[in-house]
Each structure stands twice: as C-alpha cells, then as structure tokens.
Amino acid sequence: MSASPRFLRATFARDFAIATRSGGGWFYGLLFFALFATLSGLAIGPERASLAIAAPAIAWLATAFALQLASADCFESDFRDGTLRVLAAENESLAPYYVGKLLSLIATIGVPLICVIPVVFLMFGTPASDVSGAAALIIIGMPALLVIVLFAAAIATGLRAAGLLASLIGAPLAAAPLIFGVLSVKSLFERGVFWSPETMLVAALGLFFGVLLPPFSIAALRYGLE
Amino acid sequence: MGPYQTSWNVRARDLGCDRGGRAIVRGVSFTLESGDALQLFGANGAGKSTLLNVFGGVATPAEGALHWQAGPAASWDARTPQRQVLFLADAPSVKAQLTAHEHLRFWAAAYGLPNGDRESAISAALERVGIEKLKDTRAERFSAGQRRRLDFARALLARRPIWLLDEPTAALDAQSAEVIGVAITDHLSAGGVAIIATHATLNAPSKRLAIG
Numbered sequence: 180m181s182a183s184p185r186f187l188r189a190t191f192a193r194d195f196a197i198a199t200r201s202g203g204g205w206f207y208g209l210l211f212f213a214l215f216a217t218l219s220g221l222a223i224g225p226e227r228a229s230l231a232i233a234a235p236a237i238a239w240l241a242t243a244f245a246l247q248l249a250s251a252d253c254f255e256s257d258f259r260d261g262t263l264r265v266l267a268a269e270n271e272s273l274a275p276y277y278v279g280k281l282l283s284l285i286a287t288i289g290v291p292l293i294c295v296i297p298v299v300f301l302m303f304g305t306p307a308s309d310v311s312g313a314a315a316l317i318i319i320g321m322p323a324l325l326v327i328v329l330f331a332a333a334i335a336t337g338l339r340a341a342g343l344l345a346s347l348i349g350a351p352l353a354a355a356p357l358i359f360g361v362l363s364v365k366s367l368f369e370r371g372v373f374w375s376p377e378t379m380l381v382a383a384l385g386l387f388f389g390v391l392l393p394p395f396s397i398a399a400l401r402y403g404l405e
Numbered sequence: 406m407g408p409y410q411t412s413w414n415v416r417a418r419d420l421g422c423d424r425g426g427r428a429i430v431r432g433v434s435f436t437l438e439s440g441d442a443l444q445l446f447g448a449n450g451a452g453k454s455t456l457l458n459v460f461g462g463v464a465t466p467a468e469g470a471l472h473w474q475a476g477p478a479a480s481w482d483a484r485t486p487q488r489q490v491l492f493l494a495d496a497p498s499v500k501a502q503l504t505a506h507e508h509l510r511f512w513a514a515a516y517g518l519p520n521g522d523r524e525s526a527i528s529a530a531l532e533r534v535g536i537e538k539l540k541d542t543r544a545e546r547f548s549a550g551q552r553r554r555l556d557f558a559r560a561l562l563a564r565r566p567i568w569l570l571d572e573p574t575a576a577l578d579a580q581s582a583e584v585i586g587v588a589i590t591d592h593l594s595a596g597g598v599a600i601i602a603t604h605a606t607l608n609a610p611s612k613r614l615a616i617g
Binding site: 185186188189190192193196197200256260261262264265266267268269270271401404405 | 458461462463464465485487488490491492493494495496497498499500502503507510511512513514515517563565569
C-alpha cells in the first residue's frame with residue numbers, strides 16, 4: 180500500500196481521537212444545532228401549522244450552522260502548532276490530509292447530525308411518514324455543505340479571527356444548496372415528491388462543489404503558509 | 406543507522422526571500438553534498454525560518470535558484486524532493502490530546518512505514534530521545550523539552566535523507582541537546598544532508614552561514 184492511503188487513514192484516526200477527547204467543534208456544533216432548533220421553535224410559537232411550515236428552513240439552517248461551527252477552526256490547530264507546515268514541506272500533496280479531515284468531520288459531526296435531524300422534524304410537527312424522507316433530503320445536501328465549510332476554513336486558516344471569517348466566506352456559497360434544499364423538503368411535504376427538480380439540483384450542487392472546491396481548499400492551505 | 410538509499414546534494418545560488426513584501430534575505434549561496442550539514446545562524450527575525458520554508462518547498466524564493474540532485478550522476482532539479490524531506494518546525498508539532506505513542510503512530514503512517522515495522526520503530530525512536538517511559542502519557546503533561554524531544558523522534562522514524570531543522574535544540578537541556586547532536590551526526594554518517602537554523606552551536610560537524 181502506498182503512503183497516501185495510510186496518511187489519509189492516519190489523519191482521520193488522529194482527528195477522530197482528538198475530537199472525541201477534547202469535546203471539540205463537533206460538540207459545540209451539535210449543541211448549537213439543538214439550541215438553534217429549540218429557540219426557533221419557541222420564537223415561532225405553539226401553532227402546529229406555523230411550525231410545520233418553518234420546519235424545512237429551520238432544519239437546513241441548523242445543519243448548515245452546525246457544520247460551519249464544527250469546522251471553522253478545522254485546519255487552524257494544525258497551522259498554529261506547525262503541523263500543517265511540516266506536512267506541506269514533507270508531502271507533494273495535501274490531498275490525503277484534506278480527505279482525512281473531511282472524513283473525520285463526517286464521522287464527528289455529520290453522523291451525529293443525521294441522528295438528530297429527524298428529532299427536529301418531529302418537534303416541528305412533521306408527520307412521521309415524512310420524517311425519514313426529509314432527513315434523507317438533508318443528507319443529500321450535506322456533501323455540498325461539508326466541502327463549502329471546509330473551503331471557508333481553509334481560506335481563513337492563519338488569518339486573524341479565522342472562525343468568524345470562515346463563516347462569512349461560507350455563507351454566500353451555502354445559499355444555493357440551502358435555498359434548493361428547503362424547496363426540496365417543501366416539495367416532499369406538499370406534493371409527496373422525493374426526487375423533485377429541487378432535489379436533483381441539490382445533488383448536482385453537491386457534485387459541482389465536491390469537484391470544484393477540494394483542489395482550491397488544498398491550494399489555499401499551501402498558499403496560506405507562504 | 407544504515408546508509409540512505411539515495412544520497413542528495415543541494416545547491417543554492419544567490420538565493421533571496423521576502424516576508425510580507427519586504428526583502429529579508431539576499432545572496433545566500435552554498436553547496437552541500439551527501440554527508441554535509443549547514444548551520445544557519447543569525448538574530449531573531451533574520452529570516453532563517455523563512456529560508457527553511459523555501460528549502461522545504463513551502464515558500465517560493467524571491468530571487469536566485471535552489472537545486473537538488475539525487476546522486477552525483479543525476480541531473481539538478483529545482484523542485485524540492487518533498488518525500489525525501491524531514492522538516493522540524495520551530496515549535497514542536499505535537500498535539501496535547503494525544504499520547505507520545507499515538508503521536509508517533511500518526512507520523513509513522515504519514516511516512517508510509519509498513520504496519521509490521523511501525524511499533525518497533527516507534528519504541529526505538531522514543532528510547533533514543535529518552536522518553537520511552539512517557540509512551541502512554543498525553544503530551545499535555547509534557548514539559549517544553551519533552552515535547553521537543555517527542556517532535557524530534559519523528560526524525561528518527563522518518564528515515565528521510567534531507568533534514569530541515571528549525572531550532573532543534575530550543576528548550577532542551579545540555580544532555581538532550583547532545584542526544585540530538587549525536588542523531589544528526591549519525592544521519593550525516595549515513596549519507597544524509599541537514600540544514601539547521603539555530604542560535605546554539607550544535608555538536609555536529611557542519612558548515613556555518615550567517616543570515617541577516
């Protein structure tokens with residue numbers, strides 16, 4: 180086996196161990212998700228009809244914010260302690276490192292979010308028969324959101340107020356997946372259509388950003404070290 | 406330590422580098438052959454670390470040329486052979502949440518050490534730098550010197566012929582600095598090259614070049 184798959188697996192294992200030990204970004208991301216959904220529900224009021232209308236937007240926004248929060252300083256720790264500089268000097272490509280980080284983010288925040296998203300829909304009065312479909316639609320949108328938040332984190336690495344800057348960079352890029360993601364869930368609720376044109380667009384955006392952003396993220400990490 | 410498979414030579418001609426758009430180093434020229442070491446010395450901010458970044462391919466030189474040669478018969482190449490480089494940053498690249506063993510397991514995998522050799526290589530490296538008893542202790546409990554020694558243990562795992570070391574003996578007592586000096590001497594004896602930015606005088610045979 181070449182060094183790259185080992186390097187990828189090692190990055191994943193290291194980041195997973197650190198994340199589960201330190202109560203890092205994933206914990207705050209999940210906490211934020213729960214708080215945002217709960218406070219939104221309280222702000223909307225007790226009417227079930229109003230809650231049901233707001234459910235798709237709240238679930239999508241909470242997911243996007245939680246991912247953003249969990250990943251904002253994803254590369255920052257490695258930048259600060261010199262690990263990123265060492266890895267950049269000792270490897271022609273940071274691609275295995277990037278993929279390891281992405282997989283670690285999926286394991287530490289993506290999977291927990293997938294587990295709690297159905298709870299939010301139930302809280303907001305979504306019929307039980309639609310909950311799994313609505314959660315699946317958010318899962319379809321997650322790849323786009325994940326590569327966007329990692330791109331924003333890579334651009335902001337090493338800069339002052341990196342976490343805040345990452346949020347500002349990521350927000351405009353996340354607009355399209357969020358808009359079509361919310362519409363795809365509404366389409367499921369109102370017309371019972373899972374594979375609507377909006378769902379196709381969300382999947383296409385995931386593919387588009389998934390191809391486009393990782394190379395730019397990796398280049399941004401190297402450029403940030405110069 | 407057995408000899409390296411490839412002996413590397415490095416040549417710099419009128420090398421210069423900038424930081425924040427300001428020229429900080431100009432006119433660096435030297436040639437190192439397999440078995441040579443170069444100590445870069447100079448005041449804080451003189452550009453030693455920036456120069457090491459250029460050697461490591463992390464930064465681009467503002468002027469001049471840097472070339473690498475994989476053995477006397479090979480052609481000179483401007484690209485840094487990064488898979489042959491061991492880079493030690495000025496601060497120890499150590500994660501507080503990981504034990505010494507976990508830290509080195511990450512680097513052993515990053516360096517592509519076969520699974521079968523990994524544990525013995527990690528134990529040998531920890532023993533060599535004198536922290537084998539801290540194998541299962543998290544680095545958050547390490548002193549600054551112990552962190553530096555753990556970081557240096559990477560150099561012994563990597564088995565890479567080009568060492569770029571930034572202040573390798575910072576925060577170390579005389580005995581630990583001696584261990585690192587011996588490791589560098591062994592590395593050179595095995596045919597490696599080393600470029601070392603340092604304030605201290607290392608106990609290893611080397612050329613010296615003033616920066617700034």
